[in-house]
Amino acid sequence: MATGRIKRVMAAGCVLLACRAAAYEYDPNDFAVEVVEYVQGSGVPQDFISGALFNDPTAALGRPTLNTTGDGWYVPLSTQVPIVPIGPAFRSFEVVSIGRGGSLTLKFSHAVANDRHNPHGVDFIVFGNAMQAIQSGPAWRNGNPEDTVVTQATYGEPGIVSVSQDGVVWHTFSSGPYADTFAPTAGYRWDSVADAWAEELDPTRPVNPLLKVDGMNVAQMIDAYDGSAGGTGFDIGVLGLDWIQYVRIEDDPASMGTTEIDAVADVSSCGDYKHPYPPGDVNEDCRVDMADLAVLAENWLACTWRCP
Numbered sequence: 001m002a003t004g005r006i007k008r009v010m011a012a013g014c015v016l017l018a019c020r021a022a023a024y025e026y027d028p029n030d031f032a033v034e035v036v037e038y039v040q041g042s043g044v045p046q047d048f049i050s051g052a053l054f055n056d057p058t059a060a061l062g063r064p065t066l067n068t069t070g071d072g073w074y075v076p077l078s079t080q081v082p083i084v085p086i087g088p089a090f091r092s093f094e095v096v097s098i099g100r101g102g103s104l105t106l107k108f109s110h111a112v113a114n115d116r117h118n119p120h121g122v123d124f125i126v127f128g129n130a131m132q133a134i135q136s137g138p139a140w141r142n143g144n145p146e147d148t149v150v151t152q153a154t155y156g157e158p159g160i161v162s163v164s165q166d167g168v169v170w171h172t173f174s175s176g177p178y179a180d181t182f183a184p185t186a187g188y189r190w191d192s193v194a195d196a197w198a199e200e201l202d203p204t205r206p207v208n209p210l211l212k213v214d215g216m217n218v219a220q221m222i223d224a225y226d227g228s229a230g231g232t233g234f235d236i237g238v239l240g241l242d243w244i245q246y247v248r249i250e251d252d253p254a255s256m257g258t259t260e261i262d263a264v265a266d267v268s269s270c271g272d273y274k275h276p277y278p279p280g281d282v283n284e285d286c287r288v289d290m291a292d293l294a295v296l297a298e299n300w301l302a303c304t305w306r307c308p
Contacts, residue, residue, distance in 0.1 A: 023199060023200075023202075024200060024201075024202040024203070024204065024205075026063060027274075028062055028063075029108075029109045029110065030063070030203070030204050030265055030266055030268065031061065031062050031063055031108075031203075031263050031264060031265050031266070032060065032061055032106035032107060032108055032247065032263070032264040033061060033107065033108065033109045034061070034106065034107040034109075035057040035058060035060070035061065035104070035105070035106060035107075036105040036106065036107050036167060036246065037103070037104075037105040038055075038057035038096070038102075038103075038104050038105075039098075039101075039102045039103045039104075040055050040098075040099050040102050041098055041099025041100045041101040041102025041103075041251050041258070042099055042100045042101060042102075043099050043100045043258050044097045044098075044099040044102075044258060045097055045258060046092070047090075047091055047092035049069075049071070049072055049077065049091070050091075050092060052092040052093075053092065053097075054092045054095060054096055054097035054260065055092075055096065055097065055099075056092065056093065056096055057096050057104055058096075059092075059093060059094060059095055059096040059261075059262070060095070060096050060104060060106060060261040060262065060263060060264065061106070061263075062263060063203055063263055063265075064083075064089070064127035064185050064187075064203050064229060064230075064231065064262045064263040064265075065083050065089035065094045065095070065185065065187070065262055065263075066082070066083060066187040066188070066200065067080045067081060067082055067083065067187060068080075068081050068083060068087075068089055068090060068091055068094060069081060069091060070142070071090075074141045075141060075142050079142065081142045082142075082187045082188050082197050083185050083186060083187040084140060084145055084186055084187070084218055084222070085131070085132040085150065085183075085184035085185070085186055085218060085221055085222070085230065086131055086132050086134060086139075086140045086148060086150065086184070086218055087131075087140035087142070088128075088129035088130065088131050088184055088185060089129045089185065089260075089262055090129060094129075094262060095128070095129050095260040095261060095262045096260065096261055097258045097259065097260050098159060098249060098250065098251050098258060098259045098260075098261065099251065099258050100251050100253075100258060101251055101253075102250070102251050103248055103249065103250040103251065104248065104249045104250075104261055105167075105246060105247070105248040106246070106247050106248075106264055107167070107245060107246050107247075108245050108246075108247075108264075108266060110245070110266075110273050111165075111243040111244070111245050111273065112124050112236070112243060112244050112245065112266045113242065113243045113272060113273065114235070114236045114237040114241060114242050114243060115267070115269050115270075115271055115272050116271070117269040117270040117271050117272075118206075118267045118269045118272075119205065119206055119208075119267070119269065120206050120207075120208055120209055120233065121235045121237065122206035122209070122233030122234065122235055122267050123233075123234060123235055123236045123237070123244075123266075123267055124233075124234050124236070124244075124247065124264060124265060124266055124267060125203065125204070125206055125231035125232065125233050125234070125264070125265045125267060126159075126161060126179040126180070126231060126232050126234065126247070126249065126261065126263075126264050127185050127203070127229075127230070127231040127232075127261070127262040127263040127264070127265070128156065128157070128159070128179055128180025128181070128185075128231075128232070128259065128260050128261055128262060129180065129184075129185070129260045129262060130154050130155060130156035130157070130180050130181055130182070130183075130184045130185075131154070131155045131156075131184055132150045132151075132153075132154055132155075132184050132213070132218075132221065133150060133151045133152075133153040133154065133155060134148055134149070134150060134151070135149045135150055135151045135214075135215070136148070136149045137149050137217070140218075144195065144219075145190050145217065145218035145219040145222065146190070146192060146217050146218070146219045146220075147217070148217060148218050149215060149216065149217050149218075150213055150214070150215075150216060150217070150218060150221055151214050151215075152212060152213060152214035154181060154182065154184060156178075156180050156181035156182075156257070157180050157181075157255060157257025157258055157259045157260065158176075158178035158179065158180060158181050158252045158254075158255045158257070158259065159178055159179035159180050159249040159250060159251065159252060159259030159261070160172065160173070160174070160178065160179075160249070160250045160251070160252050161173045161177075161178065161179050161234060161247065161248070161249055161250075162247075162248045162250070163234075163236055163239065163241070163244040163246065163247055163248070164244060164245070164246040164248070165241070165243065165244055165245060165246070166245075166246075167245075167246045170248065171239040171240075171241060171244075173234060173238075173239070177209070177232050177233070177234060178232065178252065179232055179249045179259055179261060180232070180257075180259045180260055180261065181232055182207070182209070182231075182232040182233075183207040183211070183225065183228070183230040183231055183232065183233075184230055185229055185230045185231060185262065186201055186221075186222045186225060186229055186230050187200065187201060187229065188200055188201060188222075189201060189222060189223070189227075190218075190219040190222055190223075192219060200229075201222070201225065201227060201228060201229040201230075202227050202228055202229060202268075203228075203229040203231070203263065203265050204265050204266060204267055204268035205226075205227055205228040205229070205267070205268065206228055206231070206233040206267055207225050207226070207228045207230055207231070207233065208226070209233055211224055211225075231263075231265065233267070247264050249261055270284070270285060270286035271284060271286060282295045282296060283295050
């Protein structure tokens with residue numbers, strides 16, 4: 001079979017087999033697993049319902065919040081409320097505040113790599129409780145997300161992010177991006193046909209950093225996340241690093257806000273620590289198929305050193 005024919009068969013087969021990543025299944029190792037240090041700054045807020053301070057650093061471990069409670073005013077406290085970009089996590093057991101002058105240092109169970117297959121070049125994601133500004137429609141009261149339209153503006157409280165391989169030598173994203181700013185968290189996809197929340201969104205999949213959402217309703221904004229749960233993405237390659245294992249978030253002295261952190265996630269992709277290339281995967285797409293045979297056929301008997 002000619003090489004071009006092999007490639008066409010492979011491409012058609014991938015469509016027929018729906019070669020896509022499966023729905024996200026929670027794995028605690030996809031997220032920071034250890035609090036190395038928490039320095040509580042000043043001005044850490046209180047949970048207006050319980051009165052507890054937002055000073056539990058373990059709230060930043062594991063996955064970002066999927067559901068919160070009602071506020072006790074418009075929505076009963078006993079009601080489970082899905083997290084949406086205009087209704088973020090807001091309880092003291094959901095996020096931790098760094099406070100002015102504070103910092104939070106977290107560690108992964110593994111090396112977070114600068115994987116070449118990571119979408120948009122993003123290697124890890126920091127989730128806070130930033131909130132998208134509303135252009136028109138009602139404030140979030142656990143209603144229909146199609147009823148409220150957003151602007152491009154985000155209400156965030158920027159935190160400065162640094163990374164390290166050993167927890168000693170640090171490299172800082174001094175010019176941004178900043179934690180607790182871009183792409184406010186969304187827990188679920190909205191099914192506009194059934195008028196109901198559908199599957200969980202993937203917190204290991206980044207949002208396109210160039211996304212513009214001005215004029216979208218909340219449901220459309222979530223769809224524009226393209227399966228992602230949101231968060232601010234960071235590319236460790238811009239710092240000249242191949243991998244990191246520690247992430248530190250510090251208060252930005254130029255901001256009057258107090259940065260809140262919900263989670264830090266390793267971006268999942270082909271060729272990462274969980275999805276290594278299988279033997280025979282010549283083109284490194286994490287599957288052995290006709291495309292690999294095509295590469296082999298194109299390069300049959302090729303030689304680059306001490307060839308007879």
